[in-house]
Amino acid sequence: MKTLKNLETEIKEKGLKYYIITYGCQMNAHESEKIAGLLESIGYIPANSKEDADFIIFNTCCIRENAEQKTFGNVGRIKKLKQLNRELLVSVCGCMMQQESAAKKLMKTFPFVDIVFGTYNLHELPEMILACKSSPDPIYRAPEIGELHDDVPQKRSEGPLASVNIMYGCNNFCSYCIVPYVRGRERSRSANDVISEVAGLTSQGFREVMLLGQNVNSYDGGLNFAQLLKQICEETDIPRIRFMTSHPKDLSDELIGVIAAHPQICRHIHLPVQSGSSRILQEMNRKYTREAYIALAEKIRKNIPGIAVTTDIIVGFPGETDADFAQTLSLVKELRFDSAFTFVYSPRNGTRAARMPNQVDEETQARRIKELVALQNRITEERNHEYEGRSMEVLVEGISARNPKHVCGRTSTSKMVNFEGDASLIGNFVNVKITHGKKTTLFGTLN
Numbered sequence: 100m101k102t103l104k105n106l107e108t109e110i111k112e113k114g115l116k117y118y119i120i121t122y123g124c125q126m127n128a129h130e131s132e133k134i135a136g137l138l139e140s141i142g143y144i145p146a147n148s149k150e151d152a153d154f155i156i157f158n159t160c161c162i163r164e165n166a167e168q169k170t171f172g173n174v175g176r177i178k179k180l181k182q183l184n185r186e187l188l189v190s191v192c193g194c195m196m197q198q199e200s201a202a203k204k205l206m207k208t209f210p211f212v213d214i215v216f217g218t219y220n221l222h223e224l225p226e227m228i229l230a231c232k233s234s235p236d237p238i239y240r241a242p243e244i245g246e247l248h249d250d251v252p253q254k255r256s257e258g259p260l261a262s263v264n265i266m267y268g269c270n271n272f273c274s275y276c277i278v279p280y281v282r283g284r285e286r287s288r289s290a291n292d293v294i295s296e297v298a299g300l301t302s303q304g305f306r307e308v309m310l311l312g313q314n315v316n317s318y319d320g321g322l323n324f325a326q327l328l329k330q331i332c333e334e335t336d337i338p339r340i341r342f343m344t345s346h347p348k349d350l351s352d353e354l355i356g357v358i359a360a361h362p363q364i365c366r367h368i369h370l371p372v373q374s375g376s377s378r379i380l381q382e383m384n385r386k387y388t389r390e391a392y393i394a395l396a397e398k399i400r401k402n403i404p405g406i407a408v409t410t411d412i413i414v415g416f417p418g419e420t421d422a423d424f425a426q427t428l429s430l431v432k433e434l435r436f437d438s439a440f441t442f443v444y445s446p447r448n449g450t451r452a453a454r455m456p457n458q459v460d461e462e463t464q465a466r467r468i469k470e471l472v473a474l475q476n477r478i479t480e481e482r483n484h485e486y487e488g489r490s491m492e493v494l495v496e497g498i499s500a501r502n503p504k505h506v507c508g509r510t511s512t513s514k515m516v517n518f519e520g521d522a523s524l525i526g527n528f529v530n531v532k533i534t535h536g537k538k539t540t541l542f543g544t545l546n
C-alpha cells in the first residue's frame with residue numbers, strides 16, 4: 100500500500116505543480132496559504148497558471164449566491180483541462196463545501212472532481228490525495244465542524260503583510276448570514292499561541308499583521324480582544340497591527356482605549372452597519388439600533404483622532420421600504436464613512452431571512468444600490484481629497500499593478516497610496532506627500 104512517503108517521492112520526482120483559486124474573504128485567503136503550505140510540505144511546487152498545474156484547488160465561499168454560481172461556472176470549465184491531462188487532480192474545498200447539499204450537488208454536476216472537503220478537514224489534505232490515488236471514486240470528507248487544527252504549515256504570500264487567525268466561527272446568527280452554519284460556533288485560539296505567532300512573524304521580517312475573525316471583538320482566548328491587542332503591542336515588536344471584523348455590539352470602551360494608547364494599532368476600524376434603519380437592523384438580528392451605531396462611531400472618532408471608519412451595507416433586505424432605505428442614505432451622509440462595501444441582499448438557503456415574506460424585487464434593489472454606491476463614492480473621493488498636502492507614513496507593499504515605475508502601500512488608515520519608487524522600498528515605512536486623492540487611491544511623492 101502506498102504511504103505518504105511514497106506519495107511525496109512521486110510528487111517530487113515528477114515535479115508536480117499546484118494552483119489555488121481562492122474566492123471570498125481574507126479568512127479564505129489565509130486558508131489558501133495553509134493549503135499551499137501543506138502541498139509544499141509534501142513536495143508540490145507552485146504553478147504559474149491552471150493550464151500548467153497537476154493539481155487545481157478551488158477554495159470556495161458561500162456568503163453570496165453569485166459566489167456560488169461563479170464557482171460552479173469555473174469548476175465546469177476545468178473539464179477541458181482534465182480531458183487533456185488525465186493525471187490532473189481537481190479539488191473543491193472551503194465554506195461552500197461545508198454545506199452538504201452544495202457538496203453533493205457539485206459532485207453530481209462535475210463527476211470529474213477528485214477531492215471535496217470543508218474547512219475543518221483542511222489538515223487532512225495529504226491523506227486525501229493519497230486516498231484519491233488509489234480510489235476510483237471521488238474523495239469526500241463530510242463537512243463536520245471539528246477541532247481547530249492551526250498547526251499546519253503555511254506558505255505566506257510575499258511581502259510585508261501576514262494574516263493571523265485568532266478565532267473561528269460566529270455565534271451571532273444575523274438573520275441573512277450563513278457563516279454560523281458553515282463555520283460553527285465561536286472558538287478562540289489561546290492568547291499565548293496568537294502572541295507567539297505574531298512574535299515569530301515579526302522575527303521573520305513581516306511588518307504588519309492582520310488579526311482575523313468573524314467577530315474579533317468577542318475573542319475569548321484567556322484574554323479578551325482589547326487585552327490581546329495590548330499584550331501583542333507590549334510583548335512583540337510588530338510595527339503594525341490591523342484586525343477585522345468588528346461587530347458594533349461588542350466593541351468596548353476598553354478596546355477604544357487600547358487602540359488610542361498604542362500607535363502600532365492601525366487607525367482604521369471596519370465596523371459593518373448593514374442598514375441605517377433600526378427596524379431593519381432588528382429584522383437582521385444585529386442587536387444594535389441606528390442611534391447606538393452612530394453614537395459608537397462618534398465615540399471612536401472622538402477618542403482616536405484621525406481614525407478611518409469603513410463599513411458594510413446591505414440593500415434590499417426583505418421588507419426594506421423606501422423609508423428604510425432613506426434612513427440608510429441619511430446615516431451614510433451623517434457618518435461619512437471612508438469607504439463602504441455595498442451589497443445587494445441575496446437569500447442564503449437555511450437562513451431566517453431567506454424565509455421572510457416581502458423579498459424586495461430586483462429592480463428596486465438595483466435602483467437602491469446604484470443610489471447608495473453613487474453617494475458613497477462621492478464621499479470616499481471627498482475624504483480622499485482631504486489627504487492632499489499631508490505627509491503620510493506608508494508601508495510599501497509592492498509594485499503598482501498599473502505602473503511598473505510606481506510602488507503602492509497603505510497608510511495606517513488603510514488608504515492605498517501610489518507613488519514613484521522601486522522594489523527596494525518594499526517592506527519599508529516611508530513618508531509620502533499626498534498630491535492627489537482619487538476615488539480609490541491616493542497619489543503622492545516620496546519626501
Ligand code: SF4
Nearest residue numbers: 269271272273276278
Ligand atoms: S456577525 Fe453576523 S454577519 Fe458577521 S459572520 Fe456572524 S452572523 Fe455573519
